[in-house]
Amino acid sequence: MNRRTFLTTAVASTLGSAMVSGQSDNPRKQTRGVVLYPFDLSLRDWPERCAQAGINTIGLHAAQRFNVLINFIQSDAGQSFLNRCRQLGIEVEYELHAVGELLSRELFYKDPTLFRLDEHGNRTFDSNCNPFSKTALDLIAEEAVRIARILTPTTHRYFYWPDDGAKWDYSEQAKGLNASDQALIVENHILKALRREVHPAATLAHISYSHTLAAPTQIRPEPGIFLEFAPFARDLDKPISDREAKTRSTNPDPSTNFGYLDILKKNMDVFGVENTQVLEYWLDVSLFSRWTRPAVKVPWKEEVCRSDVATYRQLGVRNITTFATYIDADYVQNHGDPQPVLNSYGRALAQ
Numbered sequence: 001m002n003r004r005t006f007l008t009t010a011v012a013s014t015l016g017s018a019m020v021s022g023q024s025d026n027p028r029k030q031t032r033g034v035v036l037y038p039f040d041l042s043l044r045d046w047p048e049r050c051a052q053a054g055i056n057t058i059g060l061h062a063a064q065r066f067n068v069l070i071n072f073i074q075s076d077a078g079q080s081f082l083n084r085c086r087q088l089g090i091e092v093e094y095e096l097h098a099v100g101e102l103l104s105r106e107l108f109y110k111d112p113t114l115f116r117l118d119e120h121g122n123r124t125f126d127s128n129c130n131p132f133s134k135t136a137l138d139l140i141a142e143e144a145v146r147i148a149r150i151l152t153p154t155t156h157r158y159f160y161w162p163d164d165g166a167k168w169d170y171s172e173q174a175k176g177l178n179a180s181d182q183a184l185i186v187e188n189h190i191l192k193a194l195r196r197e198v199h200p201a202a203t204l205a206h207i208s209y210s211h212t213l214a215a216p217t218q219i220r221p222e223p224g225i226f227l228e229f230a231p232f233a234r235d236l237d238k239p240i241s242d243r244e245a246k247t248r249s250t251n252p253d254p255s256t257n258f259g260y261l262d263i264l265k266k267n268m269d270v271f272g273v274e275n276t277q278v279l280e281y282w283l284d285v286s287l288f289s290r291w292t293r294p295a296v297k298v299p300w301k302e303e304v305c306r307s308d309v310a311t312y313r314q315l316g317v318r319n320i321t322t323f324a325t326y327i328d329a330d331y332v333q334n335h336g337d338p339q340p341v342l343n344s345y346g347r348a349l350a351q
Contacts, residue, residue: 126166298341
């Protein structure tokens with residue numbers, strides 16, 4: 001297929017989907033997504049590829065720092081990417097490990113109380129924050145609003161996750177509160193600021209992942225906080241419903257794939273089902289490559305993905321996305337065209 005035919009097919013496919021499901025003005029649009037690093041957009045036709053595959057949302061990811069992502073979005077290439085997504089009806093979101101960026105670690109030297117106590121009672125700026133500091137919460141919310149005006153999702157859905165795999169507070173105030181409770185204190189504060197300063201319909205993700213995998217027990221989410229569930233340590237060779245498939249790690253992750261479903265259900269009891277999103281790893285070449293380059297070829301297992309999608313749909317989950325990081329221009333050069341896999345993934349989500 002030549003370039004012109006590819007683009008024409010992609011646009012026609014997207015317009016057809018849009019007639020059925022609507023675009024960003026439809027708050028009930030079902031997310032069928034991929035999550036990418038800005039570096040992955042060296043494969044410049046990602047929007048067209050998504051359109052052809054029936055993928056309607058691209059989430060751009062920052063694992064530690066925002067600067068590379070912000071620089072890309074403000075560049076000519078970034079603006080071209082956003083314009084093409086807009087023309088094709090592809091939503092753009094920003095999924096970010098955020099707390100370490102929203103609360104500068106430099107502030108530790110001015111006011112250590114902004115930061116958490118570790119298990120030994122020592123103040124540390126290694127991760128996250130002191131969720132019981134009103135000053136810390138205000139600083140985080142203020143920076144979240146500033147970033148929201150630069151990295152503005154087309155869906156009004158914001159993703160300011162905790163620091164990756166990082167611990168929370170161990171002070172006396174934290175007794176009886178798990179990591180998810182503490183994260184929710186911060187998230188509730190951010191959401192109020194976003195709705196006040198950025199958009200009244202803003203919503204914010206609470207990610208169930210790593211230390212925040214377990215459902216909160218004491219703090220209730222503000223209306224507009226939705227669940228994003230990420231079963232990171234699962235066995236990707238077996239369906240999520242497999243009771244015997246062993247996960248790659250435990251504590252806080254469960255020992256089997258099926259154990260994730262119990263955790264998901266408990267979280268949905270708190271956050272509700274309607275806006276829940278699953279963030280999967282079916283196409284996460286960075287994970288399969290152990291975050292080193294050159295990247296390996298994605299070991300795509302369509303039957304596992306289809307089984308997983310059916311399981312999530314039975315639980316009422318409408319919104320599903322997957323990391324697809326490291327599928328970039330170098331990947332195509334080394335492993336060939338990923339479009340058949342993207343098309344297969346899109347078909348699985350459409351079931």
